[in-house]
Amino acid sequence: MTFISRIVAKPAFRSSFQPVTRNSIASRSYAMGHSVPKLNDPSLFKQQAFINGKWVDAKSGQTFDVHDPATHEPIGKMPEMNKQDAQLAIDAAAAAFPKFRKTTARERSKMLRKWYDLMVENSEDIARLITWENGKPMADAKGEATYAANFFEWFSEEAPRAYGDTISATVAGNRVFTLKEPVGVCGLITPWNFPAAMITRKIGPALAAGCTVVAKSPGETPFTAAALAELSVRAGIPPGVVNIITAMKNTPEVGEAITSSDIVKKVSFTGSTGVGKLLMKQSADTLKKLSFELGGNAPFIVFDDADLDTAVAGAIASKFRSSGQTCVCANRLYIQRGIYDKFAEAFVEKVKNFKVGHGYDEGVTHGPLIHDRAVSKVEAHVKDAVKHGGKVLVGGQKLPDLGDNFFQPTVIRDMTTDMALAHEETFGPVAGLFPFDTEAEVVKLANDTEVGLAGYFFSRDVHRIYRVAEALEVGMVGVNTGLISDPASPFGGVKQSGFGREGSKIGIDEYMVTKMVTLGGMGNPLQGDLHTIQNLEIARDQVLAGISPRKPSPQPTPEQPSPQLTSAEPSPLSKPTSIQSPVPMARDDSPTPGSRNHVQISPPQTKKVRKTSKNDKTKQTPEQNSRKSSLQQSVESGTSRGKQILEKSLDKLSKPFHRRRLSEGVAAVRTSFSSRRDSRLISINEQNAVEAALEEKK
Numbered sequence: 001m002t003f004i005s006r007i008v009a010k011p012a013f014r015s016s017f018q019p020v021t022r023n024s025i026a027s028r029s030y031a032m033g034h035s036v037p038k039l040n041d042p043s044l045f046k047q048q049a050f051i052n053g054k055w056v057d058a059k060s061g062q063t064f065d066v067h068d069p070a071t072h073e074p075i076g077k078m079p080e081m082n083k084q085d086a087q088l089a090i091d092a093a094a095a096a097f098p099k100f101r102k103t104t105a106r107e108r109s110k111m112l113r114k115w116y117d118l119m120v121e122n123s124e125d126i127a128r129l130i131t132w133e134n135g136k137p138m139a140d141a142k143g144e145a146t147y148a149a150n151f152f153e154w155f156s157e158e159a160p161r162a163y164g165d166t167i168s169a170t171v172a173g174n175r176v177f178t179l180k181e182p183v184g185v186c187g188l189i190t191p192w193n194f195p196a197a198m199i200t201r202k203i204g205p206a207l208a209a210g211c212t213v214v215a216k217s218p219g220e221t222p223f224t225a226a227a228l229a230e231l232s233v234r235a236g237i238p239p240g241v242v243n244i245i246t247a248m249k250n251t252p253e254v255g256e257a258i259t260s261s262d263i264v265k266k267v268s269f270t271g272s273t274g275v276g277k278l279l280m281k282q283s284a285d286t287l288k289k290l291s292f293e294l295g296g297n298a299p300f301i302v303f304d305d306a307d308l309d310t311a312v313a314g315a316i317a318s319k320f321r322s323s324g325q326t327c328v329c330a331n332r333l334y335i336q337r338g339i340y341d342k343f344a345e346a347f348v349e350k351v352k353n354f355k356v357g358h359g360y361d362e363g364v365t366h367g368p369l370i371h372d373r374a375v376s377k378v379e380a381h382v383k384d385a386v387k388h389g390g391k392v393l394v395g396g397q398k399l400p401d402l403g404d405n406f407f408q409p410t411v412i413r414d415m416t417t418d419m420a421l422a423h424e425e426t427f428g429p430v431a432g433l434f435p436f437d438t439e440a441e442v443v444k445l446a447n448d449t450e451v452g453l454a455g456y457f458f459s460r461d462v463h464r465i466y467r468v469a470e471a472l473e474v475g476m477v478g479v480n481t482g483l484i485s486d487p488a489s490p491f492g493g494v495k496q497s498g499f500g501r502e503g504s505k506i507g508i509d510e511y512m513v514t515k516m517v518t519l520g521g522m523g524n525p526l527q528g529d530l531h532t533i534q535n536l537e538i539a540r541d542q543v544l545a546g547i548s549p550r551k552p553s554p555q556p557t558p559e560q561p562s563p564q565l566t567s568a569e570p571s572p573l574s575k576p577t578s579i580q581s582p583v584p585m586a587r588d589d590s591p592t593p594g595s596r597n598h599v600q601i602s603p604p605q606t607k608k609v610r611k612t613s614k615n616d617k618t619k620q621t622p623e624q625n626s627r628k629s630s631l632q633q634s635v636e637s638g639t640s641r642g643k644q645i646l647e648k649s650l651d652k653l654s655k656p657f658h659r660r661r662l663s664e665g666v667a668a669v670r671t672s673f674s675s676r677r678d679s680r681l682i683s684i685n686e687q688n689a690v691e692a693a694l695e696e697k698k
Contacts, residue, residue, distance in 0.1 A: 037128035037360065044125050046226035047076045049085070049246050052092035053239025058085055064248040066222060069135040069368045069405050070358045078222045078246040083257035086214070089243040093185045093212040094263045096240025101182050101210040105160040108208055112156035115235035119149035119200075119228070126227060130195055131359035133221040135367040135405070136322050138359055147485070148196035151503070154487040155204035158508050162209060164515075173523030179515040182210035183289055184265035186511060187258035189216045189279070191270050192370055193325045195224035201491075201502050202268045203242065209511040211266070212241045214258060219248035220370055259283045266290070266511060270327075273451065273496050291500025291510045293327065293492055296453030297425050299446035300330035300482075301468070303439070304338040306458035310480060312346045315431070318456060318482030320354070320409055323366050324429040325374070328454040328476065328484065331425055332415075334434045334442050344413055344433055348393045351431075354409050356399060368405035369428060378407050378428035384420040385412050385432060395429070423449065439464065447473045453493035456482060475501075 039045060048055040057063075058079035066075045079085070119126065126148075127141035134141070164178035186206045190198040199215055206213050217225035229244045247254045258264055259282035266289040269279055273294040283290060300318060302311045318330040335343045357364040369375050375398065382396050395410030407429060415422065415432040422434070436442040446455060455474040459465055469477045475493035478484040485491065490501035500510050 037125075037132050039125045039128060041122060041125055044122065044129070044227040044230055045076070045223060046230060047078060047223075048226070049079050049081060049089075050226065050229040050242070050244040051085075051089045052096075052243065053233065058082070059088075064219065066133060066220070068132060069220075069370050070403055072404065075133055075223065078219075078226075078248075080250055081245050081247045081254060082250050083253050086216075086245055086254045086257035087261070089214045089245050090185060090187075090258070090261050090263050092240040093214050093243055096238060097182075097185055097212045100212055100238060100241050103210065105162060105208075105210075108210065109156045109159040111236055112152045112159065112204060112207060115232060115237070116149050116152035116156060118231040118234055119145070119152065122227075122231065123149065126196055126224065128360075129224045129227055130221075131367075133223050134192065134195055135359055135370065137364045137367050139365075140322060140367075141359065144194055144197050147487075148194075148200040150487045151197070151200040151204040154503070155208040155508060158205070158505055159208035161505070162508050162512060169518070171520075173521055175519040175522045177517055179517065180209075180509075180512045181515055183511055183513050184211060185263050186211045186213045186266040186268065187216070187261075187264045188213055189255060189258070189267070189269045189271065190218055190225070192218035192220035193322060193327075195221035196228065198270050199225050199228060201487075201507075202270075205502070205508040206266075206268075206511045207237070207241065208508050211511050212243075214243045214245065214264070216245055216247070216251070216254055216258065219246070219251060222246045255279060256282050259288070260285065262286050264288065268500070268502075268510070269293070273498075276498060289510070289513075291492070291502070292498035293500070293502060294453070294496065294498040295425050295451055296327045296329075296493065296497055297331045297423070297449045297451050298328055298454045298456065298474070299332050299334060299442075299472070301334045301436075301442055301446060301455075301457035302336060302339065302343060303457065303459040303461070303464065304336040305460050305464075306339075306480075307460065308339060308342060308346065311458040312343065312350060314456065314458060314478075314480070314482030315347060316350050316482070318478070319431045320351070320366065320429055321483075323369060323407075323409075325370065325427055327425075329427075330431070330456060330482070332422060332434055332446075333431055334436050334445060336442075337435050337437055340433070340435050344393065344411070347431070347433075348411050351394050351409050351411055356406060356409070357402060366409060366429065368403055369407060370405070372404055374428060375405055375407055378410075378426060378430055381419075381421045381424070381426050381428075381430055382410060382412065385415060388416060388419050390414055390416075390419065390432065417445070417448070425451075439468065443468060443471045447471075450495060451493065451497040452495040453497035454478065454484060456484075 046055060048057055050056070056079070058081045060080070060082060062080035063077040064080045065077055067073065068075055123142065123145040126145040127138060130136065130141040130144055131138050136144070162180050164180050167176040167178070169176045186202075188199065188202040188206070190202065195218065199217065203213055203215065215225065225244050226246075229242060232242050245254060259267055259279050264286075267279065267283055268291045269276055270293045276292045276294040280290060280292070298318070300315055302315075315330060315333060318328075319333070321329060354365045355363050356366045359367045369378065379398065382392070386392060386396075390412045391414050393411040393413055395408035396412070397408050398404075399406035399408060409429040411431045411433065412421075413433045415434045417423075417434075419432070421430065421432045434445070436445065452474040454476040455472040456478040457468050457472075458480050459468070465479055469479060473494060475497060476484050476489075476491065487503050490504040490506045492498060492501040501507060502510070
């Protein structure tokens with residue numbers, strides 16, 4: 001008898017999944033003989049929602065029952081909230097946002113760190129609540145409690161690192177930088193398969209960014225979220241910053257209240273692709289920022305050059321963690337034909353060692369599925385595979401002796417692409433083994449799905465590792481490992497598995513918006529820099545005189561040398577005999593010579609600047625007063641540019657001025673005018689104004 005037939009024919013398989021002896025966690029027993037947890041801190045068990053820092057019931061007074069999936073026994077009641085209750089939570093978050101956003105990143109970091117510390121201190125109780133309402137074994141629940149707390153630790157460290165950038169502007173004189181700001185009130189909708197980790201993975205970055213939140217906890221597992229809300233109070237999170245609302249049958253109504261609200265600026269959802277599409281449509285009218293982590297159908301590929309033991313261990317971890325109820329678990333196992341039988345044999349032997357039972361029982365490795373609908377889907381996929389030629393190697397049946405929600409961990413070989421399991425996410429403890437021959441073939445099979453959350457493959461060929469990792473159409477790839485989740489790593493998918501990322505430094509950006517700020521006029525010189533001031537004054541006077549700063553000025557030819565003006569008291573900074581303007585005067589639309597009110601400028605006669613005493617700087621002579629009066633009359637009749645020139649000249653006449661820089665400025669303007677006398681026409685008033693201003697400056 002072959003190995004395969006021996007496994008199939010084995011009649012006593014169910015004995016591998018018998019319940020085991022219970023430990024002493026129990027405080028009381030149900031009629032079926034199973035226990036409920038005894039919490040070290042009973043105050044963590046809350047049966048109310050949490051809004052604006054208070055524990056509240058639904059306005060309608062309605063409640064729903066929460067059941068232990070292992071026993072169907074009721075755990076407690078939670079408020080059955082509706083859209084009115086959701087609006088109260090949204091309003092509370094909106095009222096808290098303006099103050100919370102102004103807290104410093106360090107302050108928010110300390111809050112999250114305190115919350116993390118409290119989760120670590122109470123991790124045993126959190127794990128017991130997870131097992132009670134979700135059913136996963138205590139070992140898995142403890143792992144989740146630690147994993148969930150780590151998101152608060154990670155984002156407490158990321159909060160101070162959420163800053164913008166300084167950008168090199170392309171416009172001279174501009175300074176550009178960006179700010180990172182919180183998006184606002186966030187709506188968070190979480191699933192039941194990780195009651196603690198899914199909510200901390202969303203709340204952590206939201207609070208680190210400075211946002212306030214309204215979280216809809218899953219109806220199947222609301223007590224873990226309530227315990228976290230109690231710890232938030234102890235951590236010093238202000239009222240209204242974190243709000244937890246509950247619902248079961250009213251979940252669609254509450255979800256629509258969150259997605260349609262114009263107060264909520266961001267929605268983060270983890271769940272099925274179908275529900276994600278609905279929420280996206282509901283959010284369209286208000287154009288919210290969205291991040292969706294939706295369904296998967298993860299391929300798990302084992303090449304014949306892989307380490308077989310490592311590949312088997314990776315498949316066990318990826319496929320059967322939480323009884324296969326994870327969005328990134330391996331759904332389709334592709335094994336290269338050369339090692340197909342060896343892998344199947346080793347894989348089945350590992351699965352046979354599983355112990356299925358109630359999560360609190362000692363030694364249990366796998367618990368129940370969440371509800372009877374999940375069991376029905378798993379059973380349907382197994383029957384469909386058998387119908388199309390698949391062979392069950394182990395499992396394949398319900399475990400009614402344990403309860404209605406228990407199903408045997410199952411391995412099926414000889415899978416084909418026409419089976420439902422090849423195209424649908426099972427979300428249960430069923431592993432289908434698909435054979436393949438070539439690398440190109442398996443990559444095509446792996447990508448033959450509408451979703452793309454995670455993918456795994458095992459190989460020792462470094463060239464293949466790069467090729468396949470780049471070819472898989474998924475958001476996350478595990479190479480030679482079956483576990484990829486980590487708060488420091490970006491988590492998310494492509495195609496219809498959603499968009500956006502959770503965790504890592506990218507996770508906090510999902511809850512922030514980038515604001516760009518441009519500061520103009522930032523190219524001014526240092527105050528007191530006389531050389532720079534001199535150059536700016538020359539350029540200013542040229543612009544005021546109507547000189548266009550677009551093209552380099554033509555150099556004077558030997559036949560037409562530029563007139564020079566020599567100062568009687570040259571500047572110690574430089575000793576120019578002529579200053580050539582760096583800007584041109586020619587314009588295509590310049591008036592032609594002879595136009596009315598326009599004349600051609602003749603080179604001004606150079607004059608020596610007489611030396612003056614200190615008293616001359618402030619004392620006005622009768623001649624100067626007369627010229628000033630003449631300038632004022634010219635202002636009234638001059639053009640707009642002439643007015644600007646004269647007003648600046650008059651302003652300088654009333655203030656002490658450095659004679660050396662005046663002389664150089666006068667020389668520069670006169671030289672520019674004379675070098676352009678053949679190409680630049682200005683109005684008579686402007687010419688007279690400039691000449692008068694220069695004479696007066698002198």
